[in-house]
Amino acid sequence: MSFESELSQWIAGERDRLGQSETAPELQRIGRVEQVGDGVATVLGLRQTRLDELLRFEDGTLGLTMTIAEESLGCVLLSSDDAIAAGSRVFNTGRIAQVPVGEGLLGRVVSPLGEPLDDGPPITATRHDPIERPAPGIVDRELVTEPMLTGLTVIDAMIPLGRGQRQLIIGDRKTGKTAVAVDTIINQRNTDVVCVYAAIGQKTSTVARMVDAVRTHGNIDKCIFVVGAADAAPGAQWITPYAACTIAEYFRDQGQHALLILDDLSKHAMIYRQLSLLLRKPPGREAYPGDVFYLHARLLERAAKLSDDLGGGSLTALPIAETQAGNLTAYIPTNLISITDGQIILEQKLFYEGQKPAVNVGMSVSRVGGATQAKAIKALAHSLKLDYAQYLELEIFTRFGAMVDDRTAKTIARGRRLRAILGQPEYNPLLLSQQVALLLAASEGHLDDVPLSDVPKFRDALAKRLSDERPKIMADIDATGTLSDSARAALGQEAVACARDLSTLSDAQGKTGG
DSSP states (O other), rough: OOHHHHHHHHHHHHHHHHHHTOOOOOOOOEOOOEEEETTEEEESSSSSOOTEEEEEEETTTTTEEEEEEEEEEEESSSOOOOTTTTTTTEEEEEEEEEEEGGGGGGEEEEEEOBBBBOOOOOOOOEEESSOOOOOOOOBBBOOSSSBBBOOOOOHHHOOOOOOTTOOOEESTTOOOOHHHHHHHHHTTTTTEEEEEEEEEEHHHHHHHHHHHHHHHHOGGGGEEEEETTTTOHHHHHHHHHHHHHHHHHHHHTTTTTEEEEEEEEEHHHHHHHHHHHHOOOOOOOOOOOTTTHHHHHHTTTTTOOBBGGGGGOEEEEEEEEEOOOTTSSSSHHHOOOOSSSSSEEEEEHHHHTTSSSBBBBTTTTSGGGGSSOOHHHHHTTTTTHHHHHHHHHHHHHHTTTOOHHHHHHHHHHHHHHHHHHHHHOTTOOOOHHHHHHHHHHHHTTTTTTGGGGGGGHHHHHHHHHHHOOHHHHHHHHHHOOOOOOHHHHHHHHHHHHHHHHHHHHHHHHHHHHH
């Protein structure tokens, strides 16, 4: 045997031995931390790093590459930086940020990287998907035609939503924005919609109360909570909405329907501004970097109703944004209004007056949902917004002490009762059939003789009466979304009877002093 043949055999044998060895050498690129602090780090020596690639520090902390310069790169840390110092080693992972997805996350509270936060067992994932994914193309989308009922009469009747829509919930602090979102989640308890809630920079106690509310009043097993809490690293808070969107997209891509709540994107923009300024990104308007619009546009564009060829699933996004003193013209609110398909505007004045949900009906709009509204409620609500706006103008006019005729007084009295039925207690979303019954009672004048203070009692009594006396009619309305003439007549009869019973009870209590 020649020397060349022996050398070839030896090389082949060594290659096989090294391939089977547990200590086979690996190529590892190593960098060094130049400086670290406030949740960001500058790294030297990793020239082949990609944007959005995960880096691993020697203590196990993960970072996400956010900026790349000629000699260095900037990364945001996804956990505490306490154990990282200048000179610490940094390693490439060759991976971009991913999150576990699948049925195993249902009913769980997780971090943006899919780690359990609820003291439950480890997450069982179907697979891991990137947190950044392209939005479906135009040809992959279908028209939004199915309703997404919130259970809130003021929204379902006058600002209706559809599955696959992006609707902004916006208002000042403490005006009930999160309450609207939570009621919408609770209302999906008996539907086929999977709900994903992203808590961005929220206090842990606030998130815990919200989870308890869903567990008590809704169906926790159809919900997933992705939490980037206020005490988490800024990088973890930054990727929270993207991780939540990826988790929701899994169900959409399986042909199911998903609802994504992003609470809230104002905090998300501020976190991004903080990280960007620390990493020396050029500031623009209100010190936000110029790509902050794209930051949210590429996220919300992922909400869509897919075509039948792709399974017909949908992802509905309800982003939340906070205003300062009702200023809708600030940078982030105007950005989000231009990205979404409409906005639900909550007003502080209405909230303090006790009108909850404090929705400003005149300024709120849904550019898609009108085509999805159930026929039963659409027939009753077609002029509701106009009538309500007319009542508000007349009421303001009468506050100046102007004399009004009987017709105007009657219009104002009916408008006040309409406003009363549009108010709802928290965690008490109504079925479509219950909303139809209330709107029918208001439009046909069955509430005219009910004292204004008794309207909430009438709402509760009518719901119970219809459930006991007309369960088939109510079930048919919920199932078909239509209101037949016979059903309309039956609902009217029950409303009249309910108003009469309530009046009798009030008279009896008045006589006995109760």
